[in-house]
Amino acid sequence: MSTYFLFKSIHLIAVISWMAGLLYLPRIFVYHSEATKNNKSEDLIETFKVMERRLLVYIMNPAMIVSWIFGVLLIHTNSMDNFGSIWLQLKLLFVVILTLYHFFLFQCLRKFAENNNSFSPKFYRIINEIPTVLLIAIVFIIVFKPLSLVIF
Numbered sequence: 001m002s003t004y005f006l007f008k009s010i011h012l013i014a015v016i017s018w019m020a021g022l023l024y025l026p027r028i029f030v031y032h033s034e035a036t037k038n039n040k041s042e043d044l045i046e047t048f049k050v051m052e053r054r055l056l057v058y059i060m061n062p063a064m065i066v067s068w069i070f071g072v073l074l075i076h077t078n079s080m081d082n083f084g085s086i087w088l089q090l091k092l093l094f095v096v097i098l099t100l101y102h103f104f105l106f107q108c109l110r111k112f113a114e115n116n117n118s119f120s121p122k123f124y125r126i127i128n129e130i131p132t133v134l135l136i137a138i139v140f141i142i143v144f145k146p147l148s149l150v151i152f
Contacts, residue, residue, distance in 0.1 A: 033119065
């Protein structure tokens with residue numbers, strides 16, 4: 001078996017897991033902030049805290065790390081010649097933005113854990129679209145590999 005296909009398979013599994021978390025965690029934040037705003041039971045709020053922490057710690061963090069490791073291994077295995085390609089640079093830029101978004105969600109989780117959330121449910125609904133837009137852009141970039149794209 002080719003190491004390239006093994007690395008690619010592991011990378012794809014990790015990316016799918018990471019994206020699932022990036023899409024689901026802000027959704028939980030919506031419900032958590034609504035529960036806090038509407039003075040729902042403390043048990044419900046504590047349940048949201050447990051769900052958020054477990055999702056981030058046990059699924060999202062490992063998936064992000066494995067995505068990065070096997071993404072770098074894919075670049076290395078596929079030859080470093082592609083590293084100068086605009087499509088790969090754009091993909092990496094979008095992945096860096098996803099990573100920053102991941103760390104922003106971690107900061108939100110910490111605020112929720114301290115009962116100190118400062119964002120509205122509407123805010124979380126809006127930012128929940130960020131990973132979707134980036135995912136669409138990344139997939140099109142990978143599939144079409146725009147070679148003639150010029151960045152000004």
